[in-house]
Amino acid sequence: MSVSSKTRLVTITASLLNVACNLHTAKFLLPRKIFYMVEPLWQRLSLENLYLNPFPEALVSDYLDLAISMDNPASHQKCMKAKMESYLGTCYGQNNTTTMCDVPFHTTSSNLVYCQPGAFADVTHGVKTNVHAAETKHGNYIDKERYKIIRKWKRFGKNRLTSNTEDSFILKLLSFNILAQNLLEDHSYLYQGHNKKVLNWKIRKSLVIQEIHEADANVICLQEMQEDHLLDFVTPFKQLGYEYLYKKRTNDKRDGLLLLYRSNQFVLLDYAKVELYQAGIEILNRDNVGIIAKLSLRDSPETQVVVATTHLLYNPRRNDVRLAQTQLLLAEIERIAFVENTMTGPKYLPIILTGDFNLEPFTAVYKFLTEGSFEYYGKGRNLEPSQYNFLSNSLIPSRLCITDNCQHFNILTQRLQREGTGKVMLENSELPLQKRDGNMTLSSDVNMLQQNSVNINTGCTQIEIVKGYSVRFSSGTLTHPFKMHSVYRHINAHGEREATTHQDKWITVDYIFYSNIQPIEKYALPTISQCAALPKIPNFVVGSDHLCIGATFQLPRKKSVL
Template sequence: MIIRKLILLTTINPTRAVIFRRHVHVITFQQQLRIFHMSEIPVKHLLLGNFRRCTTVALASYSTFNKNLLENKINSGVKKNFNYTTMDPFLEMCLAQPDTTDNLNDAIGENYTDDIKLNVNSLAQKHHYGMTRRRYKDIRQWKSIEQESTTINVDTDFILRILSYNILAQNLLETHSYIYKHHNFDALDWNIRKVLVQQEIIEAGANVICIQEMQKAHLHEFLVPFLKDGYDYLYKKRTNDTEDGLLLLYRNNQLKLEDYEFVEYHQTSSDILNRDNVGIVVKFSLKDNPNTYVVISTTHLLYNPKRNDVRLAQTQILFSELERIAFNKNTKNGPKYHPIILCGDFNLQPFTGVYKFITEGSFEYSGKGRSLEASGFRRLSNSLIPSSLCITDNCQHFNVLAKRLRGFGTNKVMLKRSESGSDKSKKKNDLDSCSANEEVDINSTQYQKIKIIDGQYAAFASGAITHPFKLNSVYKHVNHKGEMEATTHQDEWITVDYIFFTDVEPLNHYALPTVSECQTLPLIPNFVVGSDHLCLGATFKLKKKNSTR
């Protein structure tokens, strides 16, 4: 018996000139030629996990909190406060089996609105290549972060669940279709992916949902089930001729929008800040406790793997807005900030330069290469971003800091903003001097140290940057066996998505698979996972402030 492999190039969609490779395996046995496999997917992917037994039994589970958290940690008052719901029954199934169609239709028809029903009749004929909903759920469970039980009191604690998800804008998928040439072509359809993404988000039962790569043309259709379910939203498209952006959804019966800022990283014509990435920073108060605040931010940084210097500069811009909006008061020990949760697609790997800056609070970039590693080529100078933006090396707006400490001044933010037609437009196409007395030399790339008040200084172009927050990552990126977790596939399975936090207590998180587990799964997106990223989630305990009224 001889096994042979052929590759057949097939045009799948003539109007888009998309060509797929079909892997054809044939057996020569007793002088007869028989085809035993033909697919866009190599046979090794088909064999992985295909021996898991499929069933047609509908199962139900809880998704708002895991079972232990429900039974051991939350009293009935907290359950009512969080408004948790039972997850819709789901079917462990292999969609190649047509006999599961009726059961899946019943489950979705009874528990989902018409806006997010799957077209099961067509999906049921597609191959999952070993991926089932049950198998995915076995890997992606909500797991407690601390081993010890945490007591939650509805009178003093607010339970905040946040979800972060890069959902893969359809226009980017089609523009870079070569990346998905080994995927099941039908699984890349937006109408299929949209439902899967919506389903996973809704099942999580989050108070706040942060989405990256939300295509503007698809925004309103995507929002339908969330608006019906009591969410409000903010949307910020990337600048210039881009089609996608950031979407932040929040439950308006629990959270009140106090302040927000759309952050644009395209600030200059220079190479370091001429990219169209954006961020959102939002300050919320609790509806039932107006003195309790939390600041939530999401962003999507530059993709280019070689330009960590650009991502560092973008992070400095974002943190200056975080510092401004999260500031609470000055104390003898320094400024005090409201609790902060920061999430998104940072396009950087754990423990690299920008990650260290976020989690350690400082980073020296001068003399390093664009990768932020030691390099003899294109070394960075002592100046990262232009002084004309008046953002200090401690990620603070100079004018805001000066007025805060002196009690007078312009309080003017020098960042450009392109929005128009609202009270948040604040469009600035000119770069005036930072303050009336021109304390900052906005044309200089040399080190500056400016006294604000006795003992308080602002530095520019020092070759290093710092920030005042003590941020931790919800995910530790390495499990107890030393295996790395992954959130997406970029030539290899890696982590680029994060949730950072400070001054809130993490309770549980939406577990990520390890790299080795990912290698046994079919490529994403597929008919179970609707994006090329895995979503992240975490539940926090936020301490309520005592009322002063």
């Protein structure tokens, strides 16, 4: 190595050490809100400038190890002794290691231009040329540019955003399975081909938070949020004015769901933390959960919306379990979203249902959600036609008091008869009084259900609640009262399939369904071929093994009636 190259290497290395120290020092000196806003940009500038220079991979590893170790108190004391020089908003030029060039602090990652003369001739078209090969190897600026070009917010059909904020509110939602670190470590064999550095939670957390912040959503739904990472993770969001709901998966699971919303825009009117695990029921013995939030606009209290998120069972062979889980979740959504009975039927609030459903487009549970009906009787556990081990006409036991139209029998009886307890019969470990035990007294509504029960192998139970209105149990067919649609079409105009994750192959398992609300934009997904051209996820661009999804909705404001 030449003397000039050695000098340049030493200079860059020293600079990175200083950046790492400054970053850690800032964590203690800056106001927390400012620090969490600049931390992702600081790390990104350091990493990407490192990749722009033809230095050994060891240097990259050493820097990342240093960045990760900065939470060590001894390291903190050492850094506090160093002179704090601002690297924010600057980067090295290509031909002169002592000359700095300006990068505005407010520059977004999609517009960031680095100080490498001639490296990028066109910042608006395609993937940039003349980028050092080290970038492609490490996951890198060329991939970030390709990813940003693919992931654009695109108009939904011919719908347009309204400019009249007095008539409509723009609700922007982001949903993201962020990959719990404990699950990554428990299933490390799935990530053997990945760069080990990017699998560290501190690196991934920074990338995940950065992508969420850039979306600027006012409602955020996250799956696989590890419980012991929760408080640290939500801190920057609380500083930006978000409130949140969290629900850990049941029993010994360590991760769960996180729903954040901007408290200056929304008021939380009601919520449910739904446990899809129900003791003693084989088809419901998995630890999946759901969160449902009923929100009103702070400046228009009568304008309300229901947002729900979930993460259903993974097992690809058990679509029957996912169908049963969906029946429970929809029953709780129905309870919270109900407004009133009308001459044409029940009226519901706008609904957005999102999350990781662990099912592919146009399969059984997807059809149930989007078509409103599905016959499971006689099908196998995968909900496909089967000649053996087929399902009976009963999916879940009637003691849960959930009808085949995904409604709580007790709630429905109370509405129609204007009497009764309206008790929800689902177990919930967070609500001890609702837990089922041998001494719980059954309501008169439940007694009526028990008296009308029949052999599940010979026929369904049909109960008339009021004259002309009956409900069914164990009919072999599920229905629901919502007109659900998917934000994504899953296949683009050229017949290419979209993808949200890689499970042996690139597939879609993450969705945003909606009812009674108008989508305006969606966060475009890459096609399978586009995904194949990117490094394996997680990488230094995407911090999870899922791609986030998003949509913008137009919510009409309700006028107060005087």
